[in-house]
Amino acid sequence: MNYLQGKDIQLVKFTERYITADYIGWLNDSEVNRYLGAERMPVSRDDVNIPDSDETILLAIISNHTDTPKYIGTISLHYIDWIDRKGEVGYMIGSKEHWGKGVATEAVGLITNYALNRLNHNKISAGVIEGNTGSIKVLKKNGYKQYAVAVQDYYLDGEYLDTLRFYRLSEWKI
Numbered sequence: 001m002n003y004l005q006g007k008d009i010q011l012v013k014f015t016e017r018y019i020t021a022d023y024i025g026w027l028n029d030s031e032v033n034r035y036l037g038a039e040r041m042p043v044s045r046d047d048v049n050i051p052d053s054d055e056t057i058l059l060a061i062i063s064n065h066t067d068t069p070k071y072i073g074t075i076s077l078h079y080i081d082w083i084d085r086k087g088e089v090g091y092m093i094g095s096k097e098h099w100g101k102g103v104a105t106e107a108v109g110l111i112t113n114y115a116l117n118r119l120n121h122n123k124i125s126a127g128v129i130e131g132n133t134g135s136i137k138v139l140k141k142n143g144y145k146q147y148a149v150a151v152q153d154y155y156l157d158g159e160y161l162d163t164l165r166f167y168r169l170s171e172w173k174i
C-alpha cells in the first residue's frame, strides 16, 4: 500500500525521502520521544532503517491543514501476523505545532480501517505508557479498549511506569 487519503491528512509509504533532518530531530526530541522507548538514545541517520518485510507497514503523515502539504510524523502497523490476522499500531506526530489538531486521531482511524477492512485483520493492538494522556484518548476515540496492564514496564525519570495494552477487533466482532 502506497497511499491512504483522509480529510486533513494523507498517509504515504515511508521512503528515503522522509528520512529528513526534521525526522531525525523528532526522534531526538525529548518531548516527542518521552514515551517512545526505543528512541530514548541519540539517533543518527545511520540508525534509521526502512522496514523491508511484510511484517511492517511504515507511513509518513502529511498534513493538509495549510495550503502547502507538510510532513509532520509517522505511523506504523507492525508485528503483522498473517496467520492470526493481527498487528500493532504505533505513531509519532513529530511536529509539535501540530499536536492537539486531531492528526493522530485521524491517522490511527485511517490505518485501523485499512488493517481491519482491507487487510482483513481480526485485531489491532497498541501499547501506551501511563501518563501519555493524549495517546490514550487517540486510541479510545478510535474504538480501542484497554485489556491489560504491563506493570512497571518502562523506566522514566527515576521511576517505573506501566504500559497500558489496548485492542480493537474487526467491526463484526465488537
Ligand SMILES: CC(C)(COP(=O)(O)OP(=O)(O)OC[C@H]1O[C@@H](n2cnc3c(N)ncnc32)[C@H](O)[C@@H]1OP(=O)(O)O)[C@@H](O)C(=O)NCCC(=O)NCCS
Pocket: 031, 032, 033, 035, 036, 091, 092, 093, 094, 098, 099, 100, 101, 102, 103, 104, 105, 106, 127, 128, 129, 132, 133, 134, 135, 137, 138, 141
Ligand atoms: C500523543 C500524540 C500521538 C497525540 O497526537 P495528537 O495529534 O496531538 O492527538 P489528537 O489531536 O488527535 O488528540 C486526541 C485527544 O487527545 C488530547 N490530547 C492530545 N495531546 C494531549 C496531551 N499532551 N495531554 C492531554 N490531552 C492531549 C486532545 O486534546 C484530544 O482530546 P479531545 O478529543 O478531548 O479533544 C502526539 O502528541 C505524539 O505523537 N506524541 C509523541 C509520540 C507519542 O507519544 N506517540 C504515541 C506513543 S503510544
